[in-house]
Amino acid sequence: MNSVFWFTRDLRLNDNPALNQAILDSRQGKVFACYCLDRDWFESLSAIRANSLVASLQSLKLALGGALNIVWADESNKIAAVVANFAKANAATKVYASKSFVPAFAAVQASLSSLIELILVGSDYAVDPGNVKKPADGLNYRVYTPFYRAWLQVGWPQPVHFAGNSSSFAFSNLGESWPELDATSTVAIKAGEDFALRTLDRFMRTRADHYDENRNRADIGGTSHLSHALAHGEIHPRTILSRLSDSKGHEVFRKEIAWREFYADVLHNYPNTETEYYNERFAQMRYDTGPKAEAKLLAWQEGKTGYPMVDAGMRQLNTTGWMHNRVRMIVASFLVKDLHIEWIHGAKYFESKLTDFDPASNAHGWQWTAGCGTDASPYYRIFNPIGQGLKFDPNGDYVRKYVPELAHLGGAAVHEPWLEIDGYQNGYVGQIVDHAAERAESLARLEEIKIDIAD
Numbered sequence: 001m002n003s004v005f006w007f008t009r010d011l012r013l014n015d016n017p018a019l020n021q022a023i024l025d026s027r028q029g030k031v032f033a034c035y036c037l038d039r040d041w042f043e044s045l046s047a048i049r050a051n052s053l054v055a056s057l058q059s060l061k062l063a064l065g066g067a068l069n070i071v072w073a074d075e076s077n078k079i080a081a082v083v084a085n086f087a088k089a090n091a092a093t094k095v096y097a098s099k100s101f102v103p104a105f106a107a108v109q110a111s112l113s114s115l116i117e118l119i120l121v122g123s124d125y126a127v128d129p130g131n132v133k134k135p136a137d138g139l140n141y142r143v144y145t146p147f148y149r150a151w152l153q154v155g156w157p158q159p160v161h162f163a164g165n166s167s168s169f170a171f172s173n174l175g176e177s178w179p180e181l182d183a184t185s186t187v188a189i190k191a192g193e194d195f196a197l198r199t200l201d202r203f204m205r206t207r208a209d210h211y212d213e214n215r216n217r218a219d220i221g222g223t224s225h226l227s228h229a230l231a232h233g234e235i236h237p238r239t240i241l242s243r244l245s246d247s248k249g250h251e252v253f254r255k256e257i258a259w260r261e262f263y264a265d266v267l268h269n270y271p272n273t274e275t276e277y278y279n280e281r282f283a284q285m286r287y288d289t290g291p292k293a294e295a296k297l298l299a300w301q302e303g304k305t306g307y308p309m310v311d312a313g314m315r316q317l318n319t320t321g322w323m324h325n326r327v328r329m330i331v332a333s334f335l336v337k338d339l340h341i342e343w344i345h346g347a348k349y350f351e352s353k354l355t356d357f358d359p360a361s362n363a364h365g366w367q368w369t370a371g372c373g374t375d376a377s378p379y380y381r382i383f384n385p386i387g388q389g390l391k392f393d394p395n396g397d398y399v400r401k402y403v404p405e406l407a408h409l410g411g412a413a414v415h416e417p418w419l420e421i422d423g424y425q426n427g428y429v430g431q432i433v434d435h436a437a438e439r440a441e442s443l444a445r446l447e448e449i450k451i452d453i454a455d
């Protein structure tokens, strides 16, 4: 019997139990590999994000000896129908895939299963969302630290090797045209399973031991940069976790991998929180709208707020498709608490730009920073964008790299150009708001929805 392996967020051969299952079950027939692109969605991506996906697909195609078929869905022919049609046209009776926990995609998988036999194996998490429960009442965790302890207890199996070889996949003449690289972006994107495994090796050799000390520093490459590979499934978190010991650096890194799993678990339990407030009380808060707010949103998007650390972060995002985690928090706090704009506008902008976009981590990273998410802290954090810059980019190298108008300033002076006689000589913009005043305003608005606050 022929079968189809439908690649989704698992663009790899190794440690892919669903792919192994398809190969083992189809020894008497052929396995056709396919990836389905939704045309409207693909066309909505920024050039860098679109190219990062194309680079991942090209690399997978190479690993499959060329036998990766692209099929396109559109308004009239939805993903589930397109995948089912591709299977039937190739005389395949089953479709295999990794189980998705992204709410919209889980719905697509459900509708595919009504069209053809769909075998879902594994997921892109070490522990499938929904499987970490409080022993006392069987409910899900709403706070990270106890989730982390219980997640470790549940545990996960060792990674599995690819069960096939270069002749495991059959060519189909029913594949459609490949997506083109968007020439408006000249950013070179490295992608693929081999690159992800090499990135992990390099991280383990050079950075993992000092991850706990360096991960917050925007100016030094102290983190793994594995987020693109995880978002596209070029590496499974199990493969990463299997390399970690109990040392301090490794333990802190394991906890970050667990944040990804925690947010997936939260989104699985509260699927509406991809776009709606996790803490509903915050939907009542006063937020700014209208032309003035839109102008501020645009200044934030373009990295022209007059706050160097915020502007450097947004320009890093716009030019590379990635932003350092500490800086994601700084720019998110600035949008919500200094500009009083709802988190969803920031989350949507991130979605259009991030090559590591992940629905759960993005929505809940935003909600956590906005104060309406899964934060156990009784404090309402308002990041000081200047203080954060001085602390996490102490020599100013990060800001100088992304904000050329400030490159003439030495050391930490880049964080406070208003103190320098020549601070604005190269055209850097003035501050669009006053942080101290907006902080007070933010706390006043918080008071209106009567959340307990502390400073």
Ligand SMILES: Cc1cc2nc3c(=O)[nH]c(=O)nc-3n(C[C@H](O)[C@H](O)[C@H](O)COP(=O)(O)OP(=O)(O)OC[C@H]3O[C@@H](n4cnc5c(N)ncnc54)[C@H](O)[C@@H]3O)c2cc1C
Binding pocket: 215, 223, 224, 225, 226, 227, 228, 230, 231, 256, 257, 258, 259, 260, 261, 263, 323, 324, 325, 326, 328, 329, 332, 350, 354, 356, 357, 358, 359, 361, 362, 363, 365, 366, 369
């Ligand atoms: C507002 C906001 C939006 C975010 N949006 C995304 C997103 O769309 N996609 C995404 O992958 N991450 C997102 N994050 C989390 C985090 O910023 C990135 O995972 C991290 O910067 C990726 O770089 P890295 O691979 O070098 O991370 P490392 O520090 O090397 O961490 C290793 C891996 O752990 C996971 N991880 C680390 N920190 C977090 C975290 N705070 N939350 C969830 N997972 C984490 C990621 O998968 C990451 O690749 C967001 C954070 C914030 C504050």
